[in-house]
Amino acid sequence: MVDTLIVGGGPAGLAAARYLADAGRSAVVLEKRPILGGKLSSWRDRDGDILETGLHAFFGGYTALHALLKEVGIAHHVLWQPHTLTWAMPPGFSPRWNGAPVYEEFRFADAPSPFNGIGAVLNARYVFNHWEKLLFAKGTLPVLLGDHAYASAQDDLTYAEWHRRRGMSEHMLRTFFAPMALALNFTAVDRISAEAMLRVMAYFASSRNASRAGFLDGPPGPRFVDPLAGHVRARGATIATNAAVGELLFSGDRCTGVRTRDGRTFEAQNVILATPVHDAKKLLPAAMQRDPSIAGVAKLESSPVINAHLWFDRPISRFTNLMFSPGTLLAVHADLGMASPGYEWAEKSFLEACIAPADDLIGKDDESVIGAVMHDLAKLYPLATRRHLVKAKLVRIPKSVYRASPGAERMRPGSRTPVRNLFLAGCYVDTKFPASIEGAVRSARLAVDAVLAESRARA
Numbered sequence: 001m002v003d004t005l006i007v008g009g010g011p012a013g014l015a016a017a018r019y020l021a022d023a024g025r026s027a028v029v030l031e032k033r034p035i036l037g038g039k040l041s042s043w044r045d046r047d048g049d050i051l052e053t054g055l056h057a058f059f060g061g062y063t064a065l066h067a068l069l070k071e072v073g074i075a076h077h078v079l080w081q082p083h084t085l086t087w088a089m090p091p092g093f094s095p096r097w098n099g100a101p102v103y104e105e106f107r108f109a110d111a112p113s114p115f116n117g118i119g120a121v122l123n124a125r126y127v128f129n130h131w132e133k134l135l136f137a138k139g140t141l142p143v144l145l146g147d148h149a150y151a152s153a154q155d156d157l158t159y160a161e162w163h164r165r166r167g168m169s170e171h172m173l174r175t176f177f178a179p180m181a182l183a184l185n186f187t188a189v190d191r192i193s194a195e196a197m198l199r200v201m202a203y204f205a206s207s208r209n210a211s212r213a214g215f216l217d218g219p220p221g222p223r224f225v226d227p228l229a230g231h232v233r234a235r236g237a238t239i240a241t242n243a244a245v246g247e248l249l250f251s252g253d254r255c256t257g258v259r260t261r262d263g264r265t266f267e268a269q270n271v272i273l274a275t276p277v278h279d280a281k282k283l284l285p286a287a288m289q290r291d292p293s294i295a296g297v298a299k300l301e302s303s304p305v306i307n308a309h310l311w312f313d314r315p316i317s318r319f320t321n322l323m324f325s326p327g328t329l330l331a332v333h334a335d336l337g338m339a340s341p342g343y344e345w346a347e348k349s350f351l352e353a354c355i356a357p358a359d360d361l362i363g364k365d366d367e368s369v370i371g372a373v374m375h376d377l378a379k380l381y382p383l384a385t386r387r388h389l390v391k392a393k394l395v396r397i398p399k400s401v402y403r404a405s406p407g408a409e410r411m412r413p414g415s416r417t418p419v420r421n422l423f424l425a426g427c428y429v430d431t432k433f434p435a436s437i438e439g440a441v442r443s444a445r446l447a448v449d450a451v452l453a454e455s456r457a458r459a
Helices: 011-024 063-072 115-122 130-144 148-151 157-164 170-184 192-204 221-235 279-283 365-378 438-458
Strands: 002-007 027-031 043-044 050-054 079-080 084-088 104-108 214-216 239-240 247-250 252-258 265-273 305-312 330-336 350-355 389-397 422-424
Touching: 002 011, 002 252, 011 027, 011 063, 011 221, 011 438, 027 265, 043 221, 050 305, 050 389, 063 221, 063 438, 084 170, 104 115, 115 130, 130 148, 130 170, 130 192, 148 192, 157 170, 157 192, 170 192, 170 330, 214 221, 221 239, 247 265, 247 279, 265 438, 305 365, 350 365, 365 389, 422 438
Parallel strands: 002 027, 002 265, 027 239, 265 422
Antiparallel strands: 043 050, 079 214, 084 104, 247 252, 252 265, 305 350, 305 389, 330 350
16 A cells, blocks of 8 residues: 555656655656656657657746756756747748748847747747737737736637737738647637637746757656656656556545556555546546546647657757747657757757647558658758658557647636545646646645645544
8 A cells, every 4th residue: 555556657647656755755657658748748669769759848938847857857958949949940931022932030039028029929030020019019019918817718719710809910820820729729720719819828938938949868768758757767766667557446435546458556645647638538437527627628629749859860950949930740840860969960950840639640651651741851851852751650649638729728627636545637727827847746746735635634
């Protein structure tokens, strides 16, 4: 009998184990896969090359995540990029230019927030005219001033609807905000909740460096996941892989533990379900999911995502930052070979791209998907040809983060369930932060705080 059993060895589960150890509590983490990390996992293929579940940027506004990195002693693994957001746009995407790709760098000024962000848009050289910039500043002012209550009231609208109501241009919606929506939640701009988009804008406008991006100086497995797992093991936690939980066990009004698919039983005083929402649906009893406090678990849907990995024999771009590309399959991508030395592709391009939502592509064969990716990539970077491509690999995630459709934000459950000693963690839990590593870490803090509060109440 341990104090707390944690189902799931991703960022939420490992962070929860760390917070429990700080409180002097014992924990057992059960991960169904052979590797830890969840959506932040990485591994090597048969050639020894790195594959990842997803492309991840560590933004300055991820305060809980950066505090955790510092406490574990691995904050130095974040390589901060210039405070710039870069858009790569294909020829002919807009009637304003033709014949060649256009690269727009939105440079954030060294000024207090939100004026540094407003200045980045106002100083854009290629994409927007002066009238569009003025409409942007006027339209987004309530959000950029940090009005979270205003953002919360927009959940019934799509972002596209909200954008139009605020009088901003269709060109800015399609060029600037469409790839941002896909990067944020893998949901198209005309299908994502306005609240989800506006909350991110408000958080990024909350401090001077909130929107500045950093990459790990190597793959997340050895740079983040393994050190965090080692840290919690050193503090008494037990972590087991290949331990797929098939059933939650109950006695009366308590959750007594779990049974794994291979028949093992684990008992605990408390259980934290730190899984993706689609796995939580499978484990939580159907009757429990009808309770208003967690009814959203049954209703939230997940987006399919494909993470494309492409190795080239030379640099194909000059950018080391996070890239946004409207009108392509590569809405968000990064050249990690150029940006991060730990990816072992020095002075050549190793590009990762999130293809999402991948509803129409997830069932297609690899060659078809890679061909479509290369077709769009060549529009952005003329050197990205088959002649220079060394290798391409895809990682498919049929159910990734929850889909932030209109109404979804209010459906996100809290950390407590109707069972007093059963708690939820994961990036779908209502942390008032979008699905992200930051959201996962914040959910872990909420779940552990709830565990400790419940233990005090029982004492």
